[in-house]
Amino acid sequence: MGETIRREWRVEGMDCAACVASVTRAVERLPGVSQVEVNLMAERLTVSLAPGASVAAVEQEVAALGYQAAPLPAPDAAGSAAVPGAAGPDRSEAGGHGHAHGGHADDPAEAGKPWWRTGKAMLVWALGGLVGGAYLLSFILPQGQHWLFLAATLLALIPFGRRAIALARAGSPFSIETLMCTAALGAVVIGAAEEAAIVVLLFAVGELLENVAAGRARAGIRALAGLMPRTALRRRADGTTETVPADRLAVGDLVRIRPGDRVPCDGSIEEGRSALDESPVTGESVPVARGPGEAVLAGAINTEGVLHVRVTRAAADNTVARIIRLVEEATASRAPTHRFVEHFSAWWTPGAMLVSALVILLGPLLLGWDWQTGLYRGLAVLLIACPCALVISVPAAMASGLSAGARRGLLVKGGAALEAIGAARTIAFDKTGTLTEGRPRVTRIIAAEGAAETEVLALAAAAEAGSAHPLARAVAAAAAARGIAIPPASGAGAEAGRAVLATVAGRRVAVGSPRYGAEAARGGLGKLAAAMETLQGEGNTVSVVLADGAAIGLLAFRDEPRPDAAAGIAALAALGVRAVMLTGDNARTGAAVGGALGLEVKAGLLPDDKLREIAALRGAGPVVMVGDGINDAPALAAASVGVAMGGGTDVALEAADAAVLKDRVTGVAELMALSRATLANVRQNVAVAVGLKVAFLATTLAGLTGLWPAILADTGASVLVTLNALRLLGWTPRL
Incomplete structure (x- = not known):
């Protein structure tokens, strides 16, 4: 048997966790397919294919759900590839990112269109015209009012019904489309055609709003790709320069960077001196002086002199590309809260459908309702049953938090690490290169x-x-x-x-x-x-x-303490976090440094001793270990979360669960504050998602609200939690 191969596609049209679940279940059912991973924010589908498995079958299955899968190109022979997150043409903030409910996945030709001109918006305008036309004609033909709304409802249900059937065939029988179509048809049966038409219209409007919100959320991540210039000045052998696409630079090329230019590559300075503004990459606001032999990071801004830089990394592997890749991978990593919500939602919908059936059957028998009232209220419960808002509440907040952190030089490898950082009550620091400058x-x-x-x-x-x-x-x-x-x-x-x-x-x-x-x-x-x-x-x-x-x-x-070390420790103390220094240095030296910074000291520790100290600290709760990512690898791995400090080094980006690129101790306190802000946002989202559903469930059973408010309990809540999560994109540390 041959080995499996990994293939990736960009999937257009996903904008909620239900989309992810639908695509995952559908593709997992295909023969020869395993290890299916769907990343909502990166719009990425990754699968392992056994020898002989059909690539076309994967694309056809995704297309049957109303989405469009475009295979991602492999790196070319030169080793370059498109920067992650920058694939495809430029997009508006929401264009090209519709939910695809109703089979209207975004067409690539629409990628540059504003949201009001996308296929999703066109569906809303068409449904609005149908319902509005039915209202107008009802004044002219009052006796035909029922039939006009019936026609509008049935026409509107065609795209949603097709999608509901496709989802049911793909293993998702309890989709929101299925519940909405069932409720709308049930309303038609009991003579509530007008409400059925409004329900379908509100559902489409909600989907459009989700489209806009999801597009904005992705824009936060895609903005990272904007750190890279599109072109670079490559020096020829004769000393002249030529303009080439930045993603075509190869290792060994010599690049000329003028004052005001963004650095188009990771490289080493061969000629010239200048001050570089690295804040777009590391979050460090003060420009740093660089000269011959020193490294420069892609995305930094040259503020003074002309530099000639030798490329040391291809475009697909430079600092910006790796940051984007880490953020995209992190958004697919589920936090414990996220996993709990997913398990909970798996029971929620069937349970709510059971409640709907009980309302229809027992309401007339026990509460004296007539059968039409029981059926009407049971159908409204169906609309409340979909857990979309609840499921999207956690990943939307996590994605925004991860993106906001990345723009400030705070990288976290997934929701689990981000959640654990905020829960920690102890932070252990290495001394050399972490609390001190690392230049003894x-x-x-x-x-x-x-x-x-x-x-x-x-x-x-x-x-x-x-x-x-x-x-x-x-x-x-x-x-x-x-x-x-x-x-x-x-x-x-x-x-x-x-x-x-x-x-x-x-x-x-x-x-x-x-x-x-x-x-x-x-x-x-x-x-x-x-x-x-x-x-x-x-x-x-x-x-x-x-x-x-x-x-x-x-x-x-x-080795002198970092200038901001005392302020960083004080900021952690203000957050209620205990700081401990673990060092292999002698007790007197450790006490001298620790006393100056105001933190507890454990000195004279060998690598094994550090592991034992971490284990002891973990006995009292989650522990974050902060080190330079090189000598502290065992301790970083043993802690609940390992945080590496370092300006874009391989180790700092890949050895730990998180990295502070700005190389400042205050960045650790900022990381803690970001985690807590994200967790607070998650709690708010869950409260909104569950609270709205419980409230509408109570008012529906009491007869105070009907079908169209019930649909707001789902699509409205989804929009609210997504918009709330987007607030995190503007997060700034307040230390």
Whole structure:
């Protein structure tokens, strides 16, 4: 048997969770199809196809439901591909995103049209004309009023009836179309043709409003694609430039970026210096200086000088494309609340239909209603039964929250992580590179008796050569500043969290923690022990340098706290969150940093110790771990939610559950505030969706409202919860 292949389609016309469920159930029934994933906000259908499975069958099944599936192109040979979220022509805020209820999925030709000219809107205008015409003719032919409204109702039901049948065949017999058509036909049977016509018209109007709201929600995500310029100035071999599409830049190309231009790629500066405004990508409002050899991010704005940048990533893999892809994937990740609501709604509709049947049968028998009244009120209950508003209440809020965060450099990989962040009561921070700037410098070198400072530094630099650890870079920088030639090393190795080892000029050299030095040094540390205590008391991190088992010196490092670290910890305290620093540094250094920032400190921790501390903290509730995404990977994974800090690095974007791209500690508090705002929006949406249905159910059974208000309990509630969720797109942190 051959392996399955993954295929993707862009599905036009989905605008509520019921659409997702319908497409999922229909495609899952096809032979050879597995692992069906439907992303509402990204309009993406992804399936695994067994050898011999029909691609055309998938597209035909989707088309039978009234949607249109367009296969997404695979990356070309050059490795480039369309930026996620930017596929297809430019759209208006709502054009091209209709619900497709009634078989009117958006035509690609309508993609650039305003919402009032789409097929969905045309259906509303036509139904409005039919109902309005029936009212006008009823004044001319009063005796034919019933028949006029009957004709309008039956004509209006044709598209919705077709869709109801298609959905029933695809495994969704309890769709809103089925319930609405049943209620409208039932109303016709009992002589309420006028109300039936109004119900159908209001249903279509509600669907149109959902179309507009869903289009606005998607526009929040698609706006991220607008960070990328459409063209770039690529330099030719002869030094001249040519204008090329930005998505056709290849790794190795040299690009000229003028003042005021957006950076069209991830790359490295080869010539020029400038200040770059990275706020569109990271949310950091202050422009940062960049020069030769430094990295630049796609989507940043060049504010000063001309830059020549070497492309390091293809368009499909640059920072903006990865952010969009992560946001789109995140909107498909269901939070626990979302899963609960989906399970609840699966029982809601059949239960409500049972209540409808009981109303029709028992109302006349127990409450003295006549049979026509029982049937009428039972039909109204049918219209209230659809859970569309309830099901869309959670994903709409989550999608808006995720999109709002992404525009501010706060990336979260799904609703589950976003929900867990807001519920956490403890946040654990790594020290180096997280609470501190991650750029330690060597402040003191103390040589043991019989050794020289230059010898200590040279041997340490040789042993640390090739390491990406911040302390290793500090040692290399100190050696370079003193003009010390670094001897070659061999047999390099490491003991995690304790020491690095290498053979240098025939001597076995180790650069380790104070604990390692005390345990490994032959004859102990001697006079160096007192010097080490003094250095640590001053807030320095100390490494012990050993050669052939003897301690030959100490290196003192100092890594200053980030300028906003104290403000970030204070903001978390204001939110009622406990902050703890977990560091492998010694207790004195940890206490010096923690005291300055105002947070609890757990020091002297090896990687395994950090895992145990995280486990202990989780015993009291959800824990968020914040680290640099490199050395803290185990702790990030062990926490309820791992948050990586880093300006667009691979690790920051992909190693944790969330990332703060602006590299500021206050960003963690902003992430917490965003999560809580999203969860509050979810609670509001659920309250509106359930509250309206319960209220209309009570008024319907009491005879205070009829069929057309009942339809508002569904479509009206769907519009309200979506519009409420859209408020999150304008979220700004208030810390």
